[in-house]
Amino acid sequence: MTTLQMREQVHSGPTAWQRLRTSRNFIALWFMLPAAAFLILFLAYPLFLGVWMSFTDARIGRDGVFIGIENYEWLWDDSIFWLSVFNTILYTVVASAIKFAVGLYLALLLNRHMPFKAIIRAAVLVPFIVPTVLSAIAFWWIYDSQFSIISWSLIKLGVIDQNINFLGDSNWARASVIFANIWRGVPFVAITLLAGLQTVSPSLYEAATLDGATAWQRFRYITYPLLTPIIAVVMTFSVLFTFTDFQLIWALTRGGPVNATHLMATLSYQRGILSGRLGEGAAIATAMIPFLLAAIAISWFGMQRRKWQQGTDND
Amino acid sequence: MTETTASDPRLAVKAAATVAQNDDSEGMSYLESLPRRLVTLYLPLFVILVVLLFPFYWMGLTAIKPDEQLIDMETYNPFWVVHPTLKHIQKLLFETQYPRWLWNTMYVAAASTVLSIAASVLAAYAIVRLRFRGADTVGGAIFLAYLVPPSILFIPLASVIQAYGLFDSPLSLILVYPTLLIPFSTWLLMGYFKTIPFELEECALIDGASRWQILIKIIIPLAVPGLISAFIFCFTLCWNEFIYALTFLQSTPNKTVPVAIVNEFVDGDIYKWGSLMAGALVGSLPLVILYAFFVEHYVSAMTGAVKE
Incomplete structure (x- = not known):
């Protein structure tokens, strides 16, 4: 830019185009555009469309007409729907509680000093890396009614005298899918909590030990309070993903035996896609939203508490 | 540990000696005896690791076991294999469309990851550094988008995909997966961008660089570790995705590995287990190998997203 042009510009001030071109808001608009396009087209719009579809009698291949809350009335009287709600809550509560307990325990173990620490930590995360469906297939084989390795080992040890029908009996099937879910979820909980544990200063433990604190007291009064915010976030994610789980169930039992392991997500798929009653499937999916909002609210309060503890905002 | 020294000289001398002997010990671990560590640390850790890794051992073992050993658990010890065979893998690769499914999975995952990372870099930069009006609200909305699960979106999305004429096309997955990946990677990259000093950008602005040049020449090179983390994590997430792929893809050659495994192998054959x-x-190996090379990046992606 020559001196002459610059002088001219100082004289007349930047043009409207130049002001627009350097405006942060205008540039940000272009920067946000790709992400916003994806999220609006394929996330926000379907979210509202889903709620709308739950009030229609849409089927595969034809648009529905508005039928008010008929789908919900139908579901209200449907015992299989309530069974799936019960299963989902049972699955979420039991699996999340055990994942939290085992995950925290594993994180505390991994946080201690030991040889081959890096390799052990890397190995712990492997179940989380391998695609859920593929590990579920391995569990399917482990749970096989005839050739289950668990049944075989227990028979050889003399604990039982005939094969356990892992995926054929209602209660065994529930226990089996919950175990597989815990197996996959524990590494995530453990590794993220471990990251939180590593930020706790060792000098706190040293001071507490000098004051005569027992191991339990050190955990209860140092580790736990400092870890609460990260526990809140991790468990929110864990609850959210367990509640909306689909693939593990679909690969292992497809909701059977006799709907004993049907979760709301799998029932929604069965009714909405396989039977083609999109409206009813969308209603089941929409019925999950209140539970998800509750989980998000908990997460939000967890974060608020962290801000309050740190005394500053997140930046 | 000088405080300990003051309170009990005898203990301190012993402690110092132990610490000197054993360079591995850290913090207070010298306070524990070996038998105690064995029971409270190594034993439980060993049990948990065995449970976590057993399904993979079993998967690998079954894949190389001849059929007759699979169903005869009396003559052969099921925990071991006598004459390993590559028959199952050979059958998989040459008699099914497995290579095609693997290729589908890989190319869908790579394409949607690249798309998402590009969109996320732009969005994260705008939110963190351009500080436009409403940036905080947009950041919060993106976090909320991360919490919307696919299980409540697949039905309406199926009709959207149908309306766009993308049904049964891998393109549908390439366009839909970014909704899972963008919230996560934007959130992760925002954390990385915050750590890059403002001053670098200010210098560049004074030198006449445009925002675009700053992003390409300063921010992106400095955020490479964050980009690798986001890339690895997104790629894994795509590979793992199931419900959208199951809903949108119908014809056998278009399927991804997870969907094909569940739908194409399930016949009544008792000998299906090997293949x-x-x-x-x-289907797992590519991810495990990728993970083995980038463990640190992967872990920082996972924990970074939770911490921020």
Whole structure:
């Protein structure tokens, strides 16, 4: 830019185009555009469309007409729907509680000093890396009614005298899918909590030990309070993903035996896609939203508490 | 540990000696005896590791076991294999469309990851550094988008995809997966961008660089570790995705590995297990290898997203 042009510009001030071109808001608009396009087209719009579809009698291949809350009335009287709600809550509560307990325990173990620490930590995360469906297939084989390795080992040890029908009996099937879910979820909980544990200063433990604190007291009064915010976030994610789980169930039992392991997500798929009653499937999916909002609210309060503890905002 | 020294000289001398002997010890670990560590640390850790890794051992073992050993658990010890065979893997690769499914999975995952990372870099930069009006609200909305699960979106999305004429096309997955990946990677990259000093950008602005040049020449090179983390994590997430792929893809050659494994191998054949496990193994290996090279990045992606 020559001196002459610059002088001219100082004289007349930047043009409207130049002001627009350097405006942060205008540039940000272009920067946000790709992400916003994806999220609006394929996330926000379907979210509202889903709620709308739950009030229609849409089927595969034809648009529905508005039928008010008929789908919900139908579901209200449907015992299989309530069974799936019960299963989902049972699955979420039991699996999340055990994942939290085992995950925290594993994180505390991994946080201690030991040889081959890096390799052990890397190995712990492997179940989380391998695609859920593929590990579920391995569990399917482990749970096989005839050739289950668990049944075989227990028979050889003399604990039982005939094969356990892992995926054929209602209660065994529930226990089996919950175990597989815990197996996959524990590494995530453990590794993220471990990251939180590593930020706790060792000098706190040293001071507490000098004051005569027992191991339990050190955990209860140092580790736990400092870890609460990260526990809140991790468990929110864990609850959210367990509640909306689909693939593990679909690969292992497809909701059977006799709907004993049907979760709301799998029932929604069965009714909405396989039977083609999109409206009813969308209603089941929409019925999950209140539970998800509750989980998000908990997460939000967890974060608020962290801000309050740190005394500053997140930046 | 000088405080300990002051309170009990005898203990301190002993402690100092132990610490000197054993360079591995850290913090207070010298306070524990070996038998105690064995019971409270190594034993439980060993049990948990065995449970966590056993399914993979079993998967690998089944994939190379001859059929007759699979169903005869009396003559052969099921925990071991006598004459390993590559028959199952060979059958998988040459008699099914497995290579095609693997290719589908890989190319869908790579394409949607690249798209998402590009969109996320732009969005994260705008939110963190351009500080436009409403940036905080947009950041919060993106976090909320991360919490919307696919299980409540697949039905309406199926009709959207149908309306766009993308049904049964891998393109549908390439366009839909970014909704899972963008919230996560934007959130992760925002954390990375915050750590890059403002001053670098200010210098560049004074030198006459445009925002675009700053992003390409300063921010992106400095955020490479964050980009690798986001890339690895997104790629894994795509590979793992199931419900959208199951809903949108109908014809056999278009399927991804997870969907194909569940739908294409399930016949009444008692001998399916060998090739099924081989399929699961071959489908997992690329991710495990990728993970082995980038463990640190992967862990920082996972924990970074939770911490921020």
